Amino acid sequence: xxxxxxxxxxxxxxxxxxxxxxxxxPKQYLKKIDKQGFGAHLFDDERYLDxxxxxxxxxxxxxxxxxxxxxxxxxxxxxLLAQANFGCGSSREHAVWALQDFGIRVVIAPSFGxxxxxxxxxxxxxxxxxxxxxxxxxxQLCREHPEQPLTVDLVGSRLQWGEREWPFEVxxxxxxxLIAGLDDIGITLERAExxxxxxxxxxxxxxxxx
Amino acid sequence: MxxxxxxxxxxxxxxxxxxxxxxxxLYIDRHLIHEVSSPQAFAALREKHRPVWRPGANMAVPDHxxxxxNRELGVPGIRDALARQQVRRLEDNCRxxxxxxxxxxxxxxxxxxxxxxxxxxxxxxxxxxxxxxHTSTHGALxxxxxxxxxxxxxxxxxxxxxxxxxxxxxxxxxxxxxxxxVTAKDLVLAMIGRLGTAGxxxxxxxxxxxVVRRLSIEARMTLCxxxxxxxxxxxxxxxDAVTEDYVRGRPGAPRDEQWTRAVDHWRxxxxxxxxxxxxxxxxxxxxxxxxxxxxxxxxxVVPVSGRVPDPAAALDEQDRANLARALDYMGLEPGQALxxxxxxxxxxxxxxxxxxxxxxxxxxxxxxxxxxxRLKQAIIVPGSxxxxxxxxxEGLADIFECAGFEWRAAGCSMCLGMNDDRLAPGERCAATSxxxxxxxxxxxxxxxxxxxxxxxxxxxxxxxxxVRGL
Numbered sequence: 212x213x214x215x216x217x218x219x220x221x222x223x224x225x226x227x228x229x230x231x232x233x234x235x236x237p238k239q240y241l242k243k244i245d246k247q248g249f250g251a252h253l254f255d256d257e258r259y260l261d262x263x264x265x266x267x268x269x270x271x272x273x274x275x276x277x278x279x280x281x282x283x284x285x286x287x288x289x290x291l292l293a294q295a296n297f298g299c300g301s302s303r304e305h306a307v308w309a310l311q312d313f314g315i316r317v318v319i320a321p322s323f324g325x326x327x328x329x330x331x332x333x334x335x336x337x338x339x340x341x342x343x344x345x346x347x348x349x350x351q352l353c354r355e356h357p358e359q360p361l362t363v364d365l366v367g368s369r370l371q372w373g374e375r376e377w378p379f380e381v382x383x384x385x386x387x388x389l390i391a392g393l394d395d396i397g398i399t400l401e402r403a404e405x406x407x408x409x410x411x412x413x414x415x416x417x418x419x420x421x
Numbered sequence: 422m423x424x425x426x427x428x429x430x431x432x433x434x435x436x437x438x439x440x441x442x443x444x445x446x447l448y449i450d451r452h453l454i455h456e457v458s459s460p461q462a463f464a465a466l467r468e469k470h471r472p473v474w475r476p477g478a479n480m481a482v483p484d485h486x487x488x489x490x491n492r493e494l495g496v497p498g499i500r501d502a503l504a505r506q507q508v509r510r511l512e513d514n515c516r517x518x519x520x521x522x523x524x525x526x527x528x529x530x531x532x533x534x535x536x537x538x539x540x541x542x543x544x545x546x547x548x549x550x551x552x553x554x555h556t557s558t559h560g561a562l563x564x565x566x567x568x569x570x571x572x573x574x575x576x577x578x579x580x581x582x583x584x585x586x587x588x589x590x591x592x593x594x595x596x597x598x599x600x601x602x603v604t605a606k607d608l609v610l611a612m613i614g615r616l617g618t619a620g621x622x623x624x625x626x627x628x629x630x631x632v633v634r635r636l637s638i639e640a641r642m643t644l645c646x647x648x649x650x651x652x653x654x655x656x657x658x659x660x661d662a663v664t665e666d667y668v669r670g671r672p673g674a675p676r677d678e679q680w681t682r683a684v685d686h687w688r689x690x691x692x693x694x695x696x697x698x699x700x701x702x703x704x705x706x707x708x709x710x711x712x713x714x715x716x717x718x719x720x721x722v723v724p725v726s727g728r729v730p731d732p733a734a735a736l737d738e739q740d741r742a743n744l745a746r747a748l749d750y751m752g753l754e755p756g757q758a759l760x761x762x763x764x765x766x767x768x769x770x771x772x773x774x775x776x777x778x779x780x781x782x783x784x785x786x787x788x789x790x791x792x793x794x795r796l797k798q799a800i801i802v803p804g805s806x807x808x809x810x811x812x813x814x815e816g817l818a819d820i821f822e823c824a825g826f827e828w829r830a831a832g833c834s835m836c837l838g839m840n841d842d843r844l845a846p847g848e849r850c851a852a853t854s855x856x857x858x859x860x861x862x863x864x865x866x867x868x869x870x871x872x873x874x875x876x877x878x879x880x881x882x883x884x885x886x887x888v889r890g891l
Contacts, residue, residue, distance in 0.1 A: 228743060229618055229718050233858045238839045242486055242503035244460035244510050256860045265503055294739060296619035299652065300858060301837075302458065302554040304571040325622055325654050326554055326568055333572035382586075384442025395572070396471065399580045402438055402446060406474075406582060409437045409448055419675030419683050420450055420547065421477075 213335030214392025218316045219362040220289030223279055224353045230293055231300035232327060236309040239264045249305055250312030254280060280313075284358050290317040292349055298327025298338075307334045317363045319370075321346050332385045335392065337365060339379050365390060424693040426590050427659050428625045431565035431690070435548045437582055446582045450547035453533045454481035454520065454574070456504075456511040457839070458552030462575035463514040473518045474581040480542055481515045482523040483508045484532045486839040489802050489829035495526045504840065518578075531805025531831035534558040534772035538642065539805055541671025545660050545687040550577055555772045555855065557648040561641035562668065563660040563690040565625075568649060588655065589623055589699040592692075594630035597707030602889040604782070605640035606774060606853070606872035608632065609647040610712035611704065614722040622652030624700065627692060632706045633658060638667040639776040646773045647855050650719040660690035711888060713759050714857045714870040716747035721857070723759065725875070725887045731755035750859055751867050752847065759869075759885050763795065764849045767880040768862070769826075769873055770802030771836035771854035777811050779853065779873040784817040786877040786891065792825035793883030800827045800842065802834040826880070838863045851879035 240252045243265060251269045258280055260273040274281045280288075291310065297320040298306060307330045310318065318331065319339045331338040341349070349361075352372060362371040365386065370377040381389075388395065414421045425433070437446040459481070466473070473479070486504040496512070499505040508525065515522040523529045529536060534555055537543040545563040550556060552574040559566035569583065577583055595608055613620075626648050633641065641658045648656030658664075665684060668674050675683045692698075710724035723729070729748065732755060735741035748755060753762075769775070769783055780803065792799050801821050803809040809831055812818050818828050835842040836854035844850055844866025853876050857868040869885065878888035 226739075226742075227746075228739060231718075231856075231858045233837075233856070233861050237860055237864070238837050241457050241839060242501070242507050244507055245464070246461050256864055262864050296622070296652070299618055300554065300649075300856060302552060302568040302570055304458070304461070304552075307570075322619060322622065324619075325652065326570055330570035330572065333570060382442070382444075384440060384444045384584075387442065395584065396465075396469070396576050396579045399446065399576065399582060399584065400471075403580075405438050406446075406448070406580065410475075410581070413448070413450075417546070417683070417686065419679045420544070 212333065212392050212394065215316065215335050215337050215389045216366050217362065217364045218289065219360045220316065221284050221287060221358065222290045222292050222349065222353045222361050223285040223288035224350055225279060225291060225293045226350055228294035229296045229299055232298055232303050232306040232324070233300055235298065235306035236303065241303060241305055246308045248312065249309035250314070253309040253313045254278065289314050290319065290361055290363065291315050292346065292353060293318065293320045294346065295321040297323050299324035302326040304330045307331055307336055311336055319346065319349065332389060333395065335389065337363065337389065339363065339370070341377060341379060345377050424695040424697065426692040426696040426698060427563060427627055427657055427690060428565070428588065428590050431546065431548065432587055434546070435565070440584065444584045444586055447548060447585045448582055449550050449577050450478065451542055451549040452479045452577050453537050453542070453549065453551035454479055455485055455533050455553065456483045456507045457485040458571050459514065459574055460507065460510045462571050462578060463518070465575040466579055471579045473520065473578050476519040477521070478581060479520045479578070480523070481511055481520055482530055482533050482536050483511055483525055485833045485837070487525060487832040488840050489832050489834050489842060492525065492830040528806040528810065531808065532772045532775065532833055534646070535776060535804030535808065538562060539671070539807055541668060541673030544668060544674065545664055545690050550583060554649045555646050557654065557656045558642045558646040558772055560645040560655055560657040561638055562664055563658065563687070565655060567654045588625040591621055591624040591626045591653070591700045591702065592698040593626055593628050594701065594703045595628070595632035595706045596630050596703060597632065597705050599632060599706050600709065600889070602874055603709050603711055604872040604874065605636055605643040607709055607712045608704070608706060609644050610714065610719065610722045610870065611709055613647065613651045613719045614712070616651045616702070618650060618718050618720040619652040621648065624653050625655040625657060626651070626653045627657045627659070629659065634661065637778060638663060639778045642776070643773055647719070650855060659692060660687050711872060711875050713875065713885060715751065715753060715759055717750055717857055717859050719855070719857060719870060721747055725760055725885065727759060729753050729755060729757045729759065760887060762885045763883060764851045764869070764879055764885065765797045766844060766848055766850045767796060767799035767876055768835040768850055768852040768854065769800070769876050770804070770834050772804065773855045774853035774873050775802060775804030775808065777808050780808065780812050780817050782873050783877040784820045786874060786888070787824040787881060788820050790824055790881055792880045795883035796880065797848070798827065799825060799880045800829055800835065802829045803831050805831045835862055837861060851876045851885065
């Protein structure tokens with residue numbers, strides 16, 4: 212997993228709640244069997260005026276000029292700011308691969324869909340929960356100074372924008388794994404013996420499961 | 422002894438270890454796999470030369486992107502080259518890793534959440550995960566079942582465990598008695614309407630109360646299925662005689678002496694009488710009408726006699742913008758009545774409502790009648806090949822076809838439109854599925870979620886109709 216310690220970038224404002232993973236990456240792209248190239252299809256339905264699929268060259272699509280990802284400076288943004296319950300719905304990890312492939316390293320919102328939230332951590336994308344008030348303030352600042360980068364410091368657990376700072380909290384286990392870029396599976400396999408002992412007990416007590 | 426909820430019991434039973442930082446390593450008894458969320462997980466294992474921990478604890482079945490026609494042709498009959506490649510990849514991965522696969526030509530093939538319980542892979546007291554958010558369905562059998570992402574799929578394949586934190590518990594009690602024509606789908610839609618689409622995020626919901634005790638396992642699955650639409654990763658119903666009857670004799674169920682032992686074990690899979698839940702919600706089912714969604718989130722739901730809300734009456738600016746956007750997408754006016762709204766297509770299917778009971782309810786209503794000529798299309802996609810076979814044996818398929826429905830092969834189909842069953846821009850669909858998100862059934866498509874009887878009523882009249890007056 213890609214490690215995360217500190218990141219600075221332009222904030223992309225998406226002032227909407229309940230953004231679902233179907234909107235983040237629509238179904239026709241889920242037929243791919245690798246993790247590459249999803250960035251071109253991030254928010255596909257809104258980002259392009261014409262319909263598309265995996266075989267449509269992106270250069271031939273008609274971008275929607277009204278959508279934030281097609282506008283300067285946000286087309287170069289790397290931090291996404293949204294409203295409550297971002298990433299609800301489908302468990303598709305493709306949504307995170309699309310964000311990541313587009314270049315987004317941080318998503319800030321008052322709350323997240325739970326599976327999406329896990330998927331972010333598992334790919335080195337940092338989801339930051341802020342209070343509604345802080346999120347609203349950030350939207351305000353983005354409107355006023357769209358070019359000014361926000362710094363996200365995971366080690367110090369704070370956001371920084373010029374002189375302004377916001378502390379944030381992240382699950383301590385997740386935080387450490389992200390900073391070190393740890394391989395979850397490798398760490399779990401260090402406990403292989405415990406898993407085997409557990410299995411042996413369950414096999415005795417509930418043999419019908421094995 | 423401490424009074425425990427069912428969730429507490431299931432959780433405690435499966436904790437292998439507590440990790441530094443407070444997460445738990447949770448043992449996973451059953452892992453279900455489909456073609457869309459698994460290829461990258463298998464690739465991750467290959468890359469690190471990691472074996473699958475316990476192949477026999479897994480079961481794979483293609484369902485998401487498979488066509489619902491020409492199935493006798495098998496995988497070569499999948500015209501979409503990418504979908505075909507994905508199904509082939511699933512077959513290859515399962516063969517390489519010795520994971521049991523129900524392939525496309527197998528009569529048991531179907532939606533993973535219909536197949537699991539049907540085959541007795543979903544058993545009371547187990548933990549079950551799948552790379553699909555509707556895995557909550559399986560909780561109907563007193564199973565701790567959760568949707569996971571692809572990285573977690575890889576973790577489960579390689580370690581048979583999941584890193585997780587314990588959820589909070591929410592008991593939703595449905596008291597009273599359901600009116601004729603009102604179903605489990607209406608219960609859960611009404612619940613989502615009250616809680617909101619993020620209202621149960623961080624919780625496991627246990628469904629309880631008189632109404633739930635009287636529901637069949639199939640109806641309980643409908644309830645648990647849509648838990649995720651309120652944000653809850655897991656839904657649960659306590660074990661009882663109904664559960665026992667459902668599980669008995671299934672291919673994966675224990676037999677003989679082991680059955681007796683298992684039932685003895687399963688009997689404890691209930692919340693203790695004095696168990697404390699973090700939160701409780703109570704609904705009076707007696708006053709419940711059939712529910713219909715009007716907007717682009719399952720929380721945007723009203724009783725069939727209701728009206729579309731007016732953004733002008735919204736509580737705040739964000740809410741107003743949210744409602745206005747949904748109305749615009751759905752092509753509706755503030756305050757408009759839903760009853761009488763013309764529809765273009767009807768979709769009866771999905772892991773929410775494609776089991777035999779759902780189809781029987783539809784057949785009862787459409788028997789001897791013809792669908793509205795106004796419709797462009799009405800399709801019925803059974804949840805599995807076995808449901809399809811059963812429906813044919815019972816004569817339901819004939820009833821559907823005589824009425825004008827297309828009778829398809831099993832799969833997820835138009836619930837998410839990964840195959841060629843989808844809506845064109847602007848088309849309005851009466852659907853028994855679980856999500857009405859923008860573009861869910863096809864870019865620009867407009868979805869109204871409802872129960873199978875309500876979808877049948879809409880199919881007969883061509884407009885949204887209260888099935889109770891049919």
